[in-house]
Amino acid sequence: MIAFFIDADNLCAPSWVEEAFHKLEVGEGRVAVRRAYGSAEKLKGLADVLRSRHIRPFVNLALSKNTTDVALAVDAMDLSYQTPRPTVIAVGSGDADFVPLVLRLRERGFRMVCVSEQGKMAPEAVHAYDHVILVGQEHAVEAPQSPAAELQKLEPPPAKPPAARTVAKKVPAKKAVAKKAPAKKVAAKKAKPAAKKSVGDAAGKVTVAQILNAASSLRAGQPQSLGEVVKLLHDAKLLGKNATSTKLFKKFPFHFELLPPKQPNQIRYIPSP
Structure with missing residues (x-):
């Protein structure tokens, strides 16, 4: 049995929660216990995925200090002593605040999985878990080649010395190709600043x-x-x-x-x- 405890103040986008469930079900199995903890405002933003995935919302008290982490930790420990107990406990947050909870549950034999948004996973929390799932990753954009590489493509292949010496009539044709290359180089240089301006x-x-x-x-x-x-x-x-x-x-x-x-x-x- 798998239990998934979501810190809605951290894992707060519906698409992230949906992606988290998909990856958990593929890698670990069916998620039986599904709970989300957070403020009323954060849980309202997850209303659609809470309904579609049948996740039980637990509204946190509106205090000056964020107590969502403590509420989640208390319920996770409480569930760990119930029968039947889960075999895998997943925490939907990459905060280092959960490390003491994770270590305690691992000592009791639970497989611990972290689900965190890309870029929010605390480095010191990574090795506390048995497995880390990152969600919300953007597709990598192919890096543009350097100007030198682009210009190298435009350069005509060097003529072989024997061919240049034996065929004198082909020399003008080679010069014509060489003259066109600078035009392409200028075009490539002009296009480069335009691409930079489009980002940011x-x-x-x-x-x-x-x-x-x-x-x-x-x-x-x-x-x-x-x-x-x-x-x-x-x-x-x-x-x-x-x-x-x-x-x-x-x-x-x-x-x-x-x-x-x-x-x-x-x-x-x-x-x-």
Whole structure:
């Protein structure tokens, strides 16, 4: 039996939860116990997938301190002592806060699986689990070749010395090919800056008001999930697919605070005094 405990304050996008269930069922088997913990606002955003996947929501108390992790840990330990007990326990969060819980359950013989969004997995938590599943991974974009490689393709193959000496009439044809190559080189150089401008231009024009309009939950001044806010900015076309969200928010240091500073997974709006 597999039990899946979801930290909805961390794994907060419906597509991530759906992908998590698919990968769990393929790699581990049928998920019998399905629970999601979080604030009323976060669970409301997961309403569709909670209904379609038959996940039981557990609304966390609206306190100044986030207590979702503790509520999840208490229920996970409680379930581990019930009969029949699960053989696999999956935690839907990459936070290092769950490491003591994971180590304790592993000591009692449970197979521990972590499901985390790509980029949110705490490095110190990786080896605490038996298996880590990452969700929300974007398709890798093929890196453009360097200008030198592109120009090398345009260069005509070097003529063999014997052919150049024996066939004098072919020399003008070779010169004509050589003259066309610079034109292609110039075209390649001109096309390169245009490609660079298409990535991240929107970030420089985004305003604080546009960010608040797209992610209205920030106006409350409470820490919000960085992944959820970034998803809203993507949907509002305010953040490019390959743009860095932290770079955008750092442009407004007096309006937004990234938490924690080193490996941020939350964002807080600082209202004007």
